[in-house]
Amino acid sequence: DADVTQTPRNRITKTGKRIMLECSQTKGHDRMYWYRQDPGLGLRLIYYSFDVKDINKGEISDGYSVSRQAQAKFSLSLESAIPNQTALYFCATSDAYRVGSDTQYFGPGTRLTVL
Amino acid sequence: GESVGLHLPTLSVQEGDNSIINCAYSNSASDYFIWYKQESGKGPQFIIDIRSNMDKRQGQRVTVLLNKTVKHLSLQIAATQPGDSAVYFCAVSSAGGTSYGKLTFGQGTILTVHP
Numbered sequence: 509d510a511d512v513t514q515t516p517r518n519r520i521t522k523t524g525k526r527i528m529l530e531c532s533q534t535k536g537h538d539r540m541y542w543y544r545q546d547p548g549l550g551l552r553l554i555y556y557s558f559d560v561k562d563i564n565k566g567e568i569s570d571g572y573s574v575s576r577q578a579q580a581k582f583s584l585s586l587e588s589a590i591p592n593q594t595a596l597y598f599c600a601t602s603d604a605y606r607v608g609s610d611t612q613y614f615g616p617g618t619r620l621t622v623l
Numbered sequence: 624g625e626s627v628g629l630h631l632p633t634l635s636v637q638e639g640d641n642s643i644i645n646c647a648y649s650n651s652a653s654d655y656f657i658w659y660k661q662e663s664g665k666g667p668q669f670i671i672d673i674r675s676n677m678d679k680r681q682g683q684r685v686t687v688l689l690n691k692t693v694k695h696l697s698l699q700i701a702a703t704q705p706g707d708s709a710v711y712f713c714a715v716s717s718a719g720g721t722s723y724g725k726l727t728f729g730q731g732t733i734l735t736v737h738p
Binding site: 548549551552558602610612614616617 | 632655657659664665666667668669672712716724725726728729730731
């Protein structure tokens, strides 16, 4: 979905390096999410934010941190990257104020490789 | 907690056939169900959703069926086309408790459509 953009799209880094993945959205949604996808697995939630002042851990938050700089921006950091963090990372948004909808809209993903 | 599973990890069909992808969920409090399509190199795209007050919903060439009694969800694709080849994920959420505002994803089914 072009309304949700992620940078970079691909990144190769080394063990121990600090990495930041960025997500921006023009959908005007309050809720933003970071997921990780590994081969053969579904998407697993890392962190989520229901508004600028709200940050919550997901099921696999260890080794990650996030920052919600504005309604439209949500970044994911790996403070000290390790090889098992090699994965596809997706950002998603949803509209808290659309009654009855929990639909999440995804960005194109970032492919991260940690050597 | 919520767990979501799929009956088959892969499905191979001929062009023009109907496809059925199944999903089972565990939490009887789940009240929102959604199907996503993920093509290679892209983020998941919304296909169709359904709430627990319904048992069937139709879209363009797609139908979602919900059986709350056995906690089962299916996606039917009519007249499957090669462009339907992708990974299909089901996801569920519930309005209350720790699942509020979050989706739990299944592992995905790989659909391959042969011309």
